[in-house]
Amino acid sequence: MDLKEALVLRSLDYKDSSKILYLYTDEGLKSVIAHSVKKMNNVNRFLSQNGNLIKLSYSRGDFPSLKEGELVNDYPNVKKDLVSYTYMNHIMELIGNTIPKDSDHEKLYSFVKRLFLLFDQGIDSEVLSFIFELKLLYFLGYGLNFKECNICSNKEDLVFSIDNGGLVCSEHLSINQASYGPEVYINILKLYAIDINKTEIPVLENIDKTIVRHIIDVLYGDYVGYKTKSRGIIKQIQKY
Numbered sequence: 001m002d003l004k005e006a007l008v009l010r011s012l013d014y015k016d017s018s019k020i021l022y023l024y025t026d027e028g029l030k031s032v033i034a035h036s037v038k039k040m041n042n043v044n045r046f047l048s049q050n051g052n053l054i055k056l057s058y059s060r061g062d063f064p065s066l067k068e069g070e071l072v073n074d075y076p077n078v079k080k081d082l083v084s085y086t087y088m089n090h091i092m093e094l095i096g097n098t099i100p101k102d103s104d105h106e107k108l109y110s111f112v113k114r115l116f117l118l119f120d121q122g123i124d125s126e127v128l129s130f131i132f133e134l135k136l137l138y139f140l141g142y143g144l145n146f147k148e149c150n151i152c153s154n155k156e157d158l159v160f161s162i163d164n165g166g167l168v169c170s171e172h173l174s175i176n177q178a179s180y181g182p183e184v185y186i187n188i189l190k191l192y193a194i195d196i197n198k199t200e201i202p203v204l205e206n207i208d209k210t211i212v213r214h215i216i217d218v219l220y221g222d223y224v225g226y227k228t229k230s231r232g233i234i235k236q237i238q239k240y
């Protein structure tokens with residue numbers, strides 16, 4: 001039987017011994033009931049953990065149930081590291097709650113898979129999460145403009161403005177608008193534009209990470225309007 005690969009975004013207890021698995025695949029989001037999966041002798045018991053990459057077959061219909069399943073990767077190094085695992089969940093919450101149905105899931109799915117492999121190799125999960133969040137903005141239709149002033153197309157004397165979703169020249173920056181110079185926005189641009197299949201993930205100083213985190217949070221507050229539970233947990237762990 002043909003098995004479909006999927007990422008377990010989260011699972012929810014259902015009745016006494018079953019779970020509902022919320023999955024992301026190259027075709028988009030999918031939920032599947034895993035009957036009796038909580039019983040000790042159930043062969044699919046180990047599949048349902050958040051952040052597992054699995055292969056499965058399921059019945060047809062509006063609310064399909066899991067038939068066969070196997071584990072592809074449980075990212076063991078991520079699961080051992082609280083910060084890394086929380087960032088992974090942060091990304092999965094964003095996928096589950098912000099991705100429109102008609103998105104290019106094939107592209108996003110393969111990007112996320114590559115990203116989680118890098119997570120498991122011990123690359124800084126915070127920086128990887130920045131990359132995801134910045135690219136997700138583009139994906140959701142809020143691409144950032146790093147080419148020229150957003151208003152007059154001037155290419156000199158530019159600063160990054162969150163309100164303008166990109167660069168503006170000094171003439172078009174309002175007095176009360178928060179803005180960031182090249183030393184800050186160069187990091188955002190680098191992460192926003194990176195091809196994670198080809199380029200090594202940049203290393204960021206803690207001070208730079210704090211600023212990038214702040215800018216991304218404000219961008220999400222202004223444009224996406226969705227905040228994950230994991231972001232709250234990260235704040236408790238890292239204090240920013």
Ligand SMILES: [Zn+2]
Nearest residue numbers: 149152169172
């Ligand atoms: Zn301008």
